[in-house]
Amino acid sequence: MSESENKINKNILIAVDESENARRAVSYVGQLLGGLPGFKVSVLHVIPDPEEDYFPDQKEKDKWLARTKQKVDTMLADYRKILIDAGFSENDLSTRSTLRYCPSMVECILAERDETHFDTIVVGRQGVSRSEEFLFGSISSKIVNHAENCTVWVVR
């Protein structure tokens, strides 16, 4: 087998947040692959750990973290249900949330992928304006340019 014909695995990593675009990405994977054998899907949410300056003290940070984790757990359970309803078996699904300081969210997502060996990453297209992309960047644009050794699907 030539290098260009390396066997890819059927593991799909969907990187999500609470946005409508992320929901669309989950739904797309469900509709496209639900019920097909061999695919394993992991839904990942990286919680961006705010800089230490964001909170006046640790107590405030702990409160924020507890609130955020609860919200994220609810969101991931919701995405999981979308995939099950689309035909995925529970055994082929996993969800994961992780708290990381992310100077770049893309780098955090790619670091997670490197640890888990998923050959395909799926993200929702953010649809930010040009000004917004200029000021704050765009995850979907950047991940397409920076991801190596994997395929990226950007769902719009």
Next chain:
Amino acid sequence: MFMNSHDNEDKIRERAAHWMPNRDDKKPIRIVTDTTDFFKVQFNDVVQIGGKAYLIRHNAKEGRFGLDDEVKQWVKRSIDLETEESKILKLVFYEKFMASVGQIEFECFRSPRKEARILDLVKDHPNFMHGFSVEDEKGNLVRILDYIYGPPLSQLVGNLTMDHREYFFEHFPSILSKFIECIDAIRFIHEHGEKHGDIRRDHIFVDRESKSYRWIDFDYNYRHRENIYGYDLFGLGNILMFLAGKGDVLLPDLKRQKPEVLESLVEDDLNIVFRNRLANIKKAYPYIPERLNRVMMHFSLGAKWYYEHTSQLLEDLQDAQRDF
């Protein structure tokens, strides 16, 4: 040192009294050791902190474009009663709010810890304000800053009275050179993982003594998204365009002064966020060299590629400098 074990509050009051000849003697000078409620720290109080005593003068003000100055109650001008030097005391003020630039909203917050950290980082750097931080008796992190004598850069440029051509060829090259030093200073903090957070033309002071341009006020921070330094870079681009244009080149001004230029504009020529400002400044002033204009076009609606790191902007600007 002024404050040792033998010093007492009477001595502090005695020293402070020298600075207020018309004081009402019946009212004792208040010595403050807890600065939590900064509204209560007032004119003629003495803040005793870190083994030193500072006589409070006025609250600092901040204003832009010559409009009403905003009083910053948490920033106090003061006198170090030991050295008699002017110092600025920045008391702890936490705030979080949604800021907006153009139509874009983002979360901002003020952090004394961030500013204290950067003060340590830049203590030997000529292009930043200098100072140190110390906790009061309640653990409030107060920053004690050296006074910079000199105007903000915006004022220096705003006060120049010659026409643009003369400004551009006679003054701008040296201004650009010093501004490049400022960008390099921002690169330095970025490389240490810190943002400035509030890059504006009136946050650079022109030090009369050292002649250096110096950044002030780095207690602001913003919740970044994908590009951690994008907002800082946007601030640098805006200052560059302000300097090259000898002020913002605004569409209403063009309409009055150069209607033919206004007629020739396309959307791509405008500032990517502030749509009433020109980014393609060469259209207003055709003698602006192409290489410099190309740098400014990275901040225009027509930009195909944006700077992500200060070093990229620096490299292009240093290249553009060869035209002067």
